[in-house]
Amino acid sequence: MSLGDQHGARGEDGGYGGTGQTRTRLPDSAGDVHGGARRGGRSSSRSLVTVVGVVVLLIAAIAFANRGGGDSDGEAGGGNKPGTAPTAASGDQPVKSKAAGIPSGFPQNKQGAESAAANYAAVLVSADIFKPARRDEIVQQVFVPDKVAALKDKLDKAYSKEFLSNVGLDENGNAAAGQTYVSRTMPVGTKVTDYSDSTATVEVWCTGVFGTAGDDSKNPVSNDWFTMTLQLRWAESDWKVDSFSQKDGPAPVNGDNTVSPSDEISKAVEEYGGFTYAR
Template sequence: MSTGDEQGYTDSHSGQTRTRLPENDPYGGAPRRGPRRSSPRSLVTVVGVVVLLIAAIAFANRGGSSADGSSGDSSAANKPKAAATAATGTRPVETKSGGIPSGFAQSGQGAQSAAANYAVVLVSADILKPVWRNEVIKQVFVADKQAALVDKFNKAYDKQFLSSIGLDQNGNAPAGDTYVSRTAPLGTKLMGYSDSAATVEVWCTGVFGTAGENTTNPVTSDWFTMTLQLRWADGDWKVDSFSQKDGPAPVPGDDKASSADQMAKAVQEFGGFTYAR
């Protein structure tokens, strides 16, 4: 599902974008050699030597630093470091307000955790339902932007737009169908930070569309990056504005599409996550 590039609201779900390990013998089909007559002790010795060599190489390559502490590769300092999308120090939030994670730490990690969770909320099926939309805006955005955003979101998700994606004016799919809109953050990047404001990019993938036998808007996937401007307000990180751009997207795989029933069942049975940096 795609959000718009205007401050805090979306214009459509129009961004639609869709690896297997080789099943062949990794050794090219060459016949395996018969077992060699080696004693158990010699086999243990060989394995031990190999393990020690691997450990020595890994230790030598870790960091690539010289004896004086400087890097052996002058370009290494300019390359981004890999970082797991898991909690790396700050305790994940345990509180929720209106079902939305809240109570993030006033730190760079806390800002990234907030941005990841807010990205999920802003590209969810709930944002299409008028009964839930105002609550989402209240919980996610800073207070001085909420009134204007209610009007903007209502205009963006008007009856005509909802009808174009097969939903009624209340954001509901036809009887027997299930509307799907679920986002999964793959990583966050802190672009700027102070104790009162932060800019975070969130790289996401997601699925959206209507799971139904006769739908004209089948469930598909997309890849996008959201940029969220956050402000520290009332003891928590809140969204001041946000925008979105397409990608980065991988080459589409050759996965077999699931049936409408399977997609609907997956959405109903698989719960979401609270994300923490």
């Protein structure tokens, strides 16, 4: 699942006025459905390579964690382009409030921009974006004021009744009886590529699960990896989105996981809540 293709087609500019779109990627083969058989077994040599690889990663992680020290990325700067950021979380609370159910009140520094970008990525590629009333709330809260009206109009046209019907949803963005539409994004990491007191460019590496869980689903739930780039602007005492775009990956090799039945996926979506993301 990545921004740019959930509407089935992409404009020449790759999105709506630079905002991007969302897509649901259909599985590449009929074998990728819920309840499908487990993949064939791996050879013992492959298993050994996997174990060795995991051990190497653990050693590298421990070594990195023991480096200690910090950096000044959390402080406001002027137009600088930082290099590689630390992978460890800062440990600071990102926000203490929400608006329209979305975290708000991010601090005016790099760390605040990264936290805002991660939370906005999660909500912009969510099942709520298909629901007209909820979509209006999201756009109002997430985007800079001068982009709200135009964006609402463009998204309403994009998520038309015809489009929603094509992906198995009614005009209110609800799935058919017995089915659950899944669109949940999990940020894996963030990186600031440009920053000033009033603007920031943040890349958010994401994974997620997307599709329709239920009997006779033509769009079974699968996972995807993508990177969103969000152009942020300081407005109304908070970080807001000015525009965003997406690209595929980086994506790892798929794991040898047993595919869960659709009812288990639906239950997980209902029972497992989301998070407030922080740098």
